Amino acid sequence: MALLDFQRNYYQLFDLPQEFLLDQAQLGARYRQLQMELHPDRYASASAHEQRLAVQYSALVNAAYTALRKPLDRAVYLLELAGMGAEEISGQQVDGGFLIAQMELREKLESMISMVDPQTALDHLITEIGEDVIKLQGVFSVAYSAGEFPKAAAACVKMQYLDKLLLEAEILETSLLDG
């Protein structure tokens, strides 16, 4: 019964306040503490039933940690807790200005390969995207705390766009380095 509660809410599992901004060190410490108790290695000479349970519990703790560790995953999880499914989140209206800026960034990224010094240009772009992500996290946090879920979801969608772009930038960087 207690288990069901934990499954419904990962914040409860780690005994942390249900907020977007969270203390990473605290999250990490509680994660490690729980795994110290529940990991299958702790039950290596226990009965088969207990071993199976340990695998399930330990997997649950891993899933909880994964959901809360990174800001974007955490934002999606908080919206889920607020009753929004993945489809509802991605269906949020995003303002035209953001989309145009996205297209410009993408074009910039695609033209980089033919530049004289693509590495430096890429570094700048990655820094620029990183700064935008921080701003959006601020917007999400304020909107979520105020219970304005559609607004928070819109910020979350924008974060997803930037996350994808960042991934593409990193792929480009790898291919530049591998030469």
Place this chain on the structure above:
Amino acid sequence: MALLQIAEPGQSPLPHQVKRAVGIDLGTTNSLVATVRGGRAVVLPDAQGAVMLPSVIHYGAADAPIVGASALALAALHPADTLMSVKRFMGRGRNDAEEDARRSHYSLAEGEEGMVSFLTSGGKISPVEASAEILRVLSQRAVDTIGGEIDGAVITVPAYFDEAQRQATKDAATLAGLPVLRLMNEPTAAAVAYGLDADGQGVIAVYDLGGGTFDISILRLHKGVFEVLATGGDTALGGDDLDAVLADWLLQESGFETLEAGEYRQLQASARLAKEKLSEAVTVDVDLSEVLPGGAVISVSREKLEQMIQPLVKRTLLACRRCLRDAQLEEGVDNIVMVGGSTRVPLVRAAVADFFGRTPLLGIDPDQVVAVGAAVQADILVGNRPEGDLLLLDVIPLSLGIETMGELVEKIVPRNTTIPVSRAQEFTTYKDGQTALAVHIVQGEREMVSDCRSLAHFELRGIPPMVAGAARIQVTFQVDADGLLGVSAREEITGAEASVMVKPSFGLNDEEITGMLQASFSHAEDDKRVRQLAEQRLSAWQLLDGLKSALEKDGDALLVAHEREALAGQMTELQSLIDGEDTHAIRQKTEQLGRESETFASRRMDKSIREALAGVSLDSLDDEVMQ
């Protein structure tokens, strides 16, 4: 775990006794066994004092297989009967093994679907059987040294081993009669070997250039918990490849066109020796007349060697960079652990030091460090350290997914996910009236099914006819702490279910293993029955002992009176069955009691969660925040 319950007939386990645990490094070139004695992990030598057992098995026509140095001595004379580097063939399909086999001058058995086997004078031998021979020798060595049967073993595998390769390794241990506690990733084992000595914390990079594989892992050690952040590598690059480029160059210099299989083996051995000498010397002379009649003496400088191996070293550094990126570190790497004999090559050390900006740790012999770490983990898992001062959180090296429409892969568990893990994904039917769904499980990073490793197929039947897209099929992947996968599928509306424990098509199935076990033991039928009864009694004892101590500790707090009475009644019944001889009845009662005590076990785990969190005092949290 059934494998743990092997005891001689009539012998019951003594509680609180120090258990005999070993760590085994089953290497491409050499294998080792280590154990913890008096708090220290030591590698165990054979009767002649040699610690490393060459991973070479000779299958002659008449005798039992020969393993180790004496087999190695036969390699040049009988190349096709002397199997070396079999680890490269573990869990691999015929098609992708052919190139390697040609290079090693092995004959692969014809007309085999799936798994590889070699044609030798001693018959058709699979890599699993050959590996089991190595494990048997090491296991016997441990039994002789420690003085008694082994209670549990940890066997190491390259972090980059896929599902099929892991399963094949576990099959080899089963075949050798070794009770496996855990498969452990080699780089993690190396980090553990150092971690305990250093009692440190911070980020550790493990650079592992083994005989046949290259692995790189990034870990974080924090208050006794090793968390693997990312792992990567190259399964087709190792120290053998350094030898091979040198051997090819020597061949080219000597002017010989082609070589006999045996001559090539000798040439490779000469190249390896030259490489090893060049770690100290600046030049060495290789006398090819020892290998090839009329061959000249060729001088090799360290510079020349470095020039030849540079591209290979660069390939390892590219893998390091990808791994660092995957680890998403905010801080730098604090320590570098070197594993594998080839990391003695000065160019390799310098390149690694330069890449990470740190001098690598060299305190433990790079050939022994993996076995030492495995022994430490085995000692913990077997229960010799009740305080449990160390915990490993490892990851899966390659993404797991299933095939969807258009031969595309839908990833369900991405690589570098911490294990154990359980992930579910919902799918639906694509045709009206579709009543069955074929699930094809693959492993790899690419998008097309044909570019990934196929692991298993299974079918979910009994879906009621519905319009396309109406069925809701939940596919769940569960990866345990060994990195082994179980997959189940369930149709949500009807509850139709299907599941497989992934047994890759290239491994051995249970029947084959049982068959081989029966062939290798000559137990009479009676003997087997006695054994089964003893094993079943042991497993009943284990459950009863565990429950008794759990009830003493938490029975009052977590169970209401009638629950406690029900459990006690069942326990008495099982207790009385143990004294009888009915194996079947003991098994049934043990399973029943196991099921019925699950609620209690799960309440105890919930209690652990609460206690664990209460145990994190504000002070210690502040501590961590400060860091």
